[in-house]
Amino acid sequence: MGRYYHRRRFSHYRHNESQRAETKSGLAGIDDDVLRIFNSLHGLRRTNLFNQYDKAHGNSAGSYMRKTIAGWASGAVKPSGDTLTRLLNLVPKILNQSEKYDLLKKLYDSHRKDFQEQHSLTVVIGHSLSFRQQVTDLAQRLCNKPGTHTLPTYVQTKIAWVCDNDSTVARRIMAAIETEDSVAIASAGVAEVENLVRRIQSLDMSAEGTHTMRLPYGLITVYVRKPNLFEKIGKLFS
């Protein structure tokens, strides 16, 4: 009996753990932030949230939450995956726009790597005459990426408020800032590639160089080298 009970408890514990891990996946730790905010709520905001919780999930769930909140705050009790999902959806509703913006930014920043691109380009001195245009085109492509960056569907399903109007506006602001940042990096990068080409050209011996531009939405690696013998001969006949 004891062994059976122990096994059941253990399997229940494991189920809770896996459910919690599933809820937390892809949230970039904003669940911990939400829980921390939730634990630090007081006064009118706290009452407001409790009322919303009762209204959305019933009085029994609400009274369990009130009873367990101290355990969550101390870390002695971990909320289940379901409770975490409820809090993740309810707490941001009572946050101010600034707090919500920060959560959203953290979420988008962590999912940016899924949208990042890597490009490479070889510039042969004297042969790749349109390299500036090619580098500019690639940089432009990465500068446009912030506008197309969306969160994965499973994250949108898990926390619905990321699709709300105010979150959409917040995301557009973030995208505008990221675009601005990308444009600044890209313009410096294009100038640096031009300088690299000029410098490699100024050396008589075997010389080569690479320039890696790190933009928020990807990398562009430009490899600059002198023409080889066949390219030189080919150019003579072309």
Next chain:
Amino acid sequence: MAENFELVKAQFISGQLPAGSILAKVLADLPAEDVARLKQKAAEGMLGVELKRLADQNKFQVSSADIDDFIQNAQRMERTHSGVTSSYKMDGRFETASGETTITSKKGCFIATAVYGSANHPNVVRLRRFRDRHLETHFVGRLFCALYYRLSPRLAAGFFSRGKAQNGMRRLLDRVCAFLNG
């Protein structure tokens, strides 16, 4: 797309969004306090970008000066190592405003250096002297050198840097050097 963002951002920050635009409609539904906070976030973000841009301008100038110094040193090396028995390799890595630049400048006998383990081995010096005195004085020799410098770095780094291939090549080069000496 970038221009669109630029326009929306400017309109948003200045509060002059066109009445029919989606963003204007969305903002109209938001409480004034939320709109003010979003504007503050936008302004903070732009300030961050401006500060980063200033830092990057400084980084651009500093890295450009560093790379110019490196190139001047490489040109000096080219001049001082233009004669016989000369080889050098210079590598530079620079953090720049947009990322990272690396430059490599080199002159040397790659396979022989890989086989003998040193650029100053007597046989390597002998081969280099032969290159400078005999090969580089006529067209076919220069063609051979150009082809050799194109292929040899990869062969030296891979095939001839280990095991039987290295030993075999060493024996062959020993004979060539003995012939050059004789």
